[in-house]
Amino acid sequence: MPPVIVAESLQKNWGATRALDGATFTVGSGVTGLLGANGSGKTTTLGLLLGMHNPDGGNLSVLGMDPRTQGSAIRGLVGYAPEHDALPPDVRAYEVVAHLAEVRGLPRREAAGRASDVLFELGLGEERLRPVGTMSTGQRQRVKLAQAIAHDPELVLLDEPTNGLDPVQREEMLRLVRRVAHEMGINVLLSSHLLEEVERIADDVVILDQGRTVASGSVIDLQRGEGPAELLVEVDDGARRLAKALTADGHDVTVVDASRLVVAFAGDATYDAVRDALAEEEIPVRRIARRRETLEDVFLAAGDAEPGAVAG
């Protein structure tokens, strides 16, 4: 099955702010989490996927089409639920969903029928004739989901769909999102800053940090720690000196703090290089451990992820 989204070296600036800085990822079928702290470029990515803005650089393909030139066609096949409140408070839920399905290309009668069906599917059968403004936050989020899927899109983009929901409502929304993908057969790209949420419902994940992709792949693989292998080196002091020596020798090194650094593992030669550099710099070593990055490692390392966000 061809990928749903292919992004290569995406760049986007908003004035002096660089929102996307070479993000590269592929999204397949099922639920994919687009994970990152606030300001990591998630919402900008969604805007580019819909062809609402043009990237300043890089290539992007959505459902095999280029959003720069085929934005209108893409938007007819993609559903979108933004993070913020986006529903008219004085209009009935059913009318909003039917109208937006019609605007997305369905004939009026078909749009009306599907609006009712989808609202029933999402548990809003009784409430569908109520004005949106009289609904609870959880119900409004479900109406937002309903309008995004009523025209039966190939792909739906959900921007922080659990924002403002209490734990019970969140649970229900996550269940619905999973149902959208696995029972209705609509591919989902779920943007979130909550690791736990993505881990629970996504099949794949793309992690953004400051506009760059820091990890992408299967959630299960990343949870098992099957990410890139690395050596964690702990020294008494002088991690930076050691890093400088290893970098000069051509190794990929990240300094964690004054006594710890992480070296990308490329076989036994990496052990030898670390040993030689320690001897040469006369740095006392405490521990050298081989490990694999986990999803949580990557997410925590990704800039300023909030502790609360990780805990969910």
Added chain:
Amino acid sequence: MSEARIFEGGYRRYEGQRLGAAHATRAVWSHTLRRILGLGRPARSKVLPVLSIAIAYVPMVVFIGLAAFLPENIRDPLLPPYALTYTFITAAILLFVIFVAPEALCPDRRSGVLSLYLATPLTRTRYLAAKAAAVATALLLVTLGPPLLYLIGLALQGAGPDGFTNFMATLGRIVLAGVVLSGFYTGLSVGIASCTDRRAVAGAAVFFVPQAVNIALGIAVFALSAPEWLIGFSMNQGAIAFVLGLFGEDFGENDGGNGYVIPMAALACGVLLWTVSGGALAWWRYRRLQVTR
């Protein structure tokens, strides 16, 4: 035993035709028009449209009634010429204009639903075109409908223009006048309403901005001796004056023969200027509007 069965339908995929941007534009036009007229909405949403339409149509119905029931020698002096029907509907047009464009544009931005519209096959230009078309269509109800009703009503009573040619000429003027007034007030009100997402502010601005422009023009012409044709650029009188001109009525100050008459060219330029400027302002505002990052 009953034959009834319940089938679990589940979610069904849509296999039918997907219509494009032109269909989306029509859908927004129709939805907006219904919203403006309060159709399918609570009774309070119908008050202003019904009131405006009543103000516009009641005088015409009264005149048609007079034409039907009074003898010819009494009715003819009582019936106003076609040009004067516009003076009867000016209040209705103004009332309609004050709430129509703000109702069409402001709630979408205030509630954030614009971001949903722009995530559909619609572009910003198409969205704005659909909204402007809905405003213009609604305005035609008060700029075209009443004079048209008056013409047809009188014609059916045998009190209309003499002969087919005169009837068609009058009909042409009425249609042109209705379209010009509708276009003018659409451009003006859409431009102003694009500057705020609050309906009340937009409505007040639609009322007061033309007054302010009028005062400025008055000062320029009467206090600073600017050319009199500048009065043709009045926002609240220029369009009606242009329409009166279509029916052969002059616009200006007689002042015992020492007054002035604003030439039709100046009136036409004023109408065109404000219509295009309003539309351009709205287009520029929506081009720049940031709905998502």
